[in-house]
Amino acid sequence: MQKTPDKEWDQIWVGANIATMAAGAGPYGSIENAALAVKGERIAWIGPAEEGRSVAAAQNLPVQDARGLWMTPGLIDCHTHLVYGGNRVEEFEKRLCGVSYEAIARAGGGIQSTVQATRTASREQLHASAAVRAKRLMSEGVTTIEVKSGYGLELAAERRMLEVARDLAAELPVSVKKTFLGLHALPREFAADRQDFVAQVSGPWLESLAAAGLVDAVDAFCENIAFSLPETERLLQAAAQLGLPAHVHAGQLTDMGAAELAAKWGALSADHLEYLSAAGAHSLAAAGTVAVLLPAAYFTLRQTTPPPVGLLREAGAALAIATDCNPGSSPCTSILLALNMACTLFGLTPEEALSGVTRQAARALGALDDIGTLEVGKRADVAFWRIERPAELCYGMGANPCVDVLYRGALRAH
Amino acid sequence: MQKTPDKEWDQIWVGANIATMAAGAGPYGSIENAALAVKGERIAWIGPAEEGRSVAAAQNLPVQDARGLWMTPGLIDCHTHLVYGGNRVEEFEKRLCGVSYEAIARAGGGIQSTVQATRTASREQLHASAAVRAKRLMSEGVTTIEVKSGYGLELAAERRMLEVARDLAAELPVSVKKTFLGLHALPREFAADRQDFVAQVSGPWLESLAAAGLVDAVDAFCENIAFSLPETERLLQAAAQLGLPAHVHAGQLTDMGAAELAAKWGALSADHLEYLSAAGAHSLAAAGTVAVLLPAAYFTLRQTTPPPVGLLREAGAALAIATDCNPGSSPCTSILLALNMACTLFGLTPEEALSGVTRQAARALGALDDIGTLEVGKRADVAFWRIERPAELCYGMGANPCVDVLYRGALRAH
Numbered sequence: 001m002q003k004t005p006d007k008e009w010d011q012i013w014v015g016a017n018i019a020t021m022a023a024g025a026g027p028y029g030s031i032e033n034a035a036l037a038v039k040g041e042r043i044a045w046i047g048p049a050e051e052g053r054s055v056a057a058a059q060n061l062p063v064q065d066a067r068g069l070w071m072t073p074g075l076i077d078c079h080t081h082l083v084y085g086g087n088r089v090e091e092f093e094k095r096l097c098g099v100s101y102e103a104i105a106r107a108g109g110g111i112q113s114t115v116q117a118t119r120t121a122s123r124e125q126l127h128a129s130a131a132v133r134a135k136r137l138m139s140e141g142v143t144t145i146e147v148k149s150g151y152g153l154e155l156a157a158e159r160r161m162l163e164v165a166r167d168l169a170a171e172l173p174v175s176v177k178k179t180f181l182g183l184h185a186l187p188r189e190f191a192a193d194r195q196d197f198v199a200q201v202s203g204p205w206l207e208s209l210a211a212a213g214l215v216d217a218v219d220a221f222c223e224n225i226a227f228s229l230p231e232t233e234r235l236l237q238a239a240a241q242l243g244l245p246a247h248v249h250a251g252q253l254t255d256m257g258a259a260e261l262a263a264k265w266g267a268l269s270a271d272h273l274e275y276l277s278a279a280g281a282h283s284l285a286a287a288g289t290v291a292v293l294l295p296a297a298y299f300t301l302r303q304t305t306p307p308p309v310g311l312l313r314e315a316g317a318a319l320a321i322a323t324d325c326n327p328g329s330s331p332c333t334s335i336l337l338a339l340n341m342a343c344t345l346f347g348l349t350p351e352e353a354l355s356g357v358t359r360q361a362a363r364a365l366g367a368l369d370d371i372g373t374l375e376v377g378k379r380a381d382v383a384f385w386r387i388e389r390p391a392e393l394c395y396g397m398g399a400n401p402c403v404d405v406l407y408r409g410a411l412r413a414h
Numbered sequence: 415m416q417k418t419p420d421k422e423w424d425q426i427w428v429g430a431n432i433a434t435m436a437a438g439a440g441p442y443g444s445i446e447n448a449a450l451a452v453k454g455e456r457i458a459w460i461g462p463a464e465e466g467r468s469v470a471a472a473q474n475l476p477v478q479d480a481r482g483l484w485m486t487p488g489l490i491d492c493h494t495h496l497v498y499g500g501n502r503v504e505e506f507e508k509r510l511c512g513v514s515y516e517a518i519a520r521a522g523g524g525i526q527s528t529v530q531a532t533r534t535a536s537r538e539q540l541h542a543s544a545a546v547r548a549k550r551l552m553s554e555g556v557t558t559i560e561v562k563s564g565y566g567l568e569l570a571a572e573r574r575m576l577e578v579a580r581d582l583a584a585e586l587p588v589s590v591k592k593t594f595l596g597l598h599a600l601p602r603e604f605a606a607d608r609q610d611f612v613a614q615v616s617g618p619w620l621e622s623l624a625a626a627g628l629v630d631a632v633d634a635f636c637e638n639i640a641f642s643l644p645e646t647e648r649l650l651q652a653a654a655q656l657g658l659p660a661h662v663h664a665g666q667l668t669d670m671g672a673a674e675l676a677a678k679w680g681a682l683s684a685d686h687l688e689y690l691s692a693a694g695a696h697s698l699a700a701a702g703t704v705a706v707l708l709p710a711a712y713f714t715l716r717q718t719t720p721p722p723v724g725l726l727r728e729a730g731a732a733l734a735i736a737t738d739c740n741p742g743s744s745p746c747t748s749i750l751l752a753l754n755m756a757c758t759l760f761g762l763t764p765e766e767a768l769s770g771v772t773r774q775a776a777r778a779l780g781a782l783d784d785i786g787t788l789e790v791g792k793r794a795d796v797a798f799w800r801i802e803r804p805a806e807l808c809y810g811m812g813a814n815p816c817v818d819v820l821y822r823g824a825l826r827a828h
Contacts (some may be wrong), residue, residue, distance in 0.1 A: 093764050093803075096761065096764060345716075349510045
């Protein structure tokens with residue numbers, strides 16, 4: 001049990017069950033009938049309800065009754081493409097009405113249509129549509145969102161996407177991690193010279209965006225329909241020289257060895273991983289690179305080969321879960337649905353899934369020191385749930401038992 | 415174009431696009447830049463925005479601006495088990511942690527655990543938990559919910575379930591259709607005499623519940639793990655003698671000919687239908703029995719053989735979609751997710767899916783005269799959506815673009 005602090009607390013919640021999600025602290029790091037105290041933006045104390053009550057009384061601090069609730073860390077969506085122009089509803093409908101992928105692509109569909117819509121969207125349009133999606137995530141207890149660029153694919157448009165991501169966090173009570181996904185797709189104007197594009201992205205574009213404070217990490221879509229291992233490595237190398245961490249889209253459609261490359265460069269995460277060898281899983285584990293699984297994309301694309309969860313477990317890799325929110329392969333703004341799908345489609349246990357949007361998602365963002373578990377000293381980002389056991393967060397489809405969210409120690413307005 | 419009525423209107427919305435979902439009226443029965451007027455609980459007039467504006471002005475009726483919105487019929491969830499005690503979260507977690515179905519069943523899990531929890535729950539508990547689920551459905555534009563009994567399996571408990579279903583409609587602005595699912599599972603106390611159970615259900619239980627006005631339709635789970643064709647037929651025959659319509663759980667796990675049986679008795683619907691022959695599809699079409707597809711159950715059970723949508727289309731059968739909300743195989747309270755899954759998993763077009771929760775769902779409840787499309791004379795149950803095209807209702811996962819709901823001509827409070 002932690003000692004009571006010298007300084008007074010600002011707020012205390014008493015009587016909830018707390019899923020701290022701390023490592024090695026038993027299932028869900030649970031403490032029943034507990035109390036959590038906050039000082040400023042930080043968690044000041046966690047302990048038994050009775051002790052919390054008596055210390056609060058000694059401090060003349062009013063106690064907030066949380067009986068009947070569970071508290072968890074604020075959820076973390078560690079892989080999204082939240083900022084984009086337009087949508088792909090028309091394409092979704094055409095496909096279901098029998099129009100082929102090829103015909104859609106010829107008509108300017110697919111990712112290039114989102115690039116076009118993003119380039120032509122105003123900053124206000126990008127911001128407003130992303131804010132709607134961010135609020136949906138936030139309504140389910142999300143307090144940190146990773147947001148990738150990658151639909152601009154020209155410097156000004158990539159910058160605008162990252163600025164919009166930054167501004168979301170200024171407007172809304174949510175943290176945003178900004179990822180420069182320079183190598184997402186080859187824009188048409190570089191069709192004849194992909195090496196020049198990779199050089200621009202890894203050189204002046206990255207330097208310019210990083211200098212503006214817009215890059216928390218880089219990312220590349222390493223896949224046979226996107227960028228090769230050497231192309232991806234060029235960006236990873238450039239990021240390393242600037243001291244920036246990396247994510248890698250790896251093994252979504254084929255096993256090219258992208259996971260091994262991510263591990264080689266000490267990437268924070270390798271994401272998707274439907275196609276991954278035992279060697280790849282071991283290299284992720286050895287490097288501490290988090291395996292980020294994206295079940296809503298797997299679902300939407302009607303994939304049939306799930307990520308090798310057994311191999312990843314055996315290797316001891318960390319597993320995270322995210323929505324992959326994007327207009328094409330995962331128009332998903334529900335992190336609880338991603339939890340359900342991780343269990344149902346990939347066979348994760350509810351505890352693994354919930355760890356995947358708390359502790360392991362924090363690790364995937366390089367932020368585990370600050371967020372991801374409920375422990376003294378960490379940011380007071382807390383979700384309150386009207387549930388009877390933590391697995392309920394994975395079980396329901398369409399339910400939202402989130403009743404309150406504390407962000408940096410302050411209750412969000414409803 | 416409809417004529418303007420003699421009597422004055424009570425309310426009018428102007429400027430929305432209206433997906434009337436009326437049959438044979440082009441895609442989604444759409445009217446762009448339209449107006450919809452209401453008199454009492456009924457739709458009084460639908461036509462072009464300009465005409466609506468001028469008639470409203472002549473009536474001194476204030477116009478409600480609905481520009482930027484789509485209006486659709488209030489959605490109809492035509493297959494749910496919304497009322498039950500307890501939940502099955504613990505079982506969900508155990509299975510994902512590797513405990514076998516057999517071990518769970520031996521420990522009293524599965525449907526029998528819900529029967530036990532439902533029998534011991536108080537009326538207030540049943541009502542409160544069902545109301546939470548009903549409100550989730552309602553938040554997505556649902557105005558009519560079918561609710562089955564079937565977790566009581568003793569007369570008093572079946573009656574309590576149906577009374578709770580009835581009372582939900584008295585408390586909440588939503589319509590409820592009450593289905594007596596007497597043949598859901600064989601309760602343990604009848605293990606030695608299943609024919610006696612079938613006789614009780616089809617005889618005195620049905621008569622007693624029907625006499626109390628608690629039975630809008632009957633239902634049976636016709637499956638090799640549940641009830642046989644002759645057992646199901648006994649209930650269908652008894653219902654027919656009382657003039658009650660029927661639904662049948664058919665072809666979820668095997669093709670026993672349950673769809674043909676449902677058609678033979680002119681059932682309103684045959685539900686699930688993963689296992690269905692061409693002959694079965696044709697018999698449904700010929701009888702006007704609606705094929706109700708339940709993609710969230712298919713998803714949760716990890717089934718791999720989807721319903722033969724192509725056969726059903728060729729046969730000309732009507733397709734409806736529902737959540738199948740229940741604690742075991744479909745803990746789903748999102749009708750929009752069911753729409754998404756119907757498209758993604760079963761290949762329905764968005765228009766088919768949306769018809770499946772409006773016009774065809776009304777038909778599956780024998781209520782198409784009253785609800786299911788936006789046409790003059792029908793109940794003014796209307797959902798207002800902030801979307802750009804109707805397919806958006808099927809495309810998103812976790813979004814809820816419903817901004818208002820009119821139920822019997824009255825706007826629901828938020």
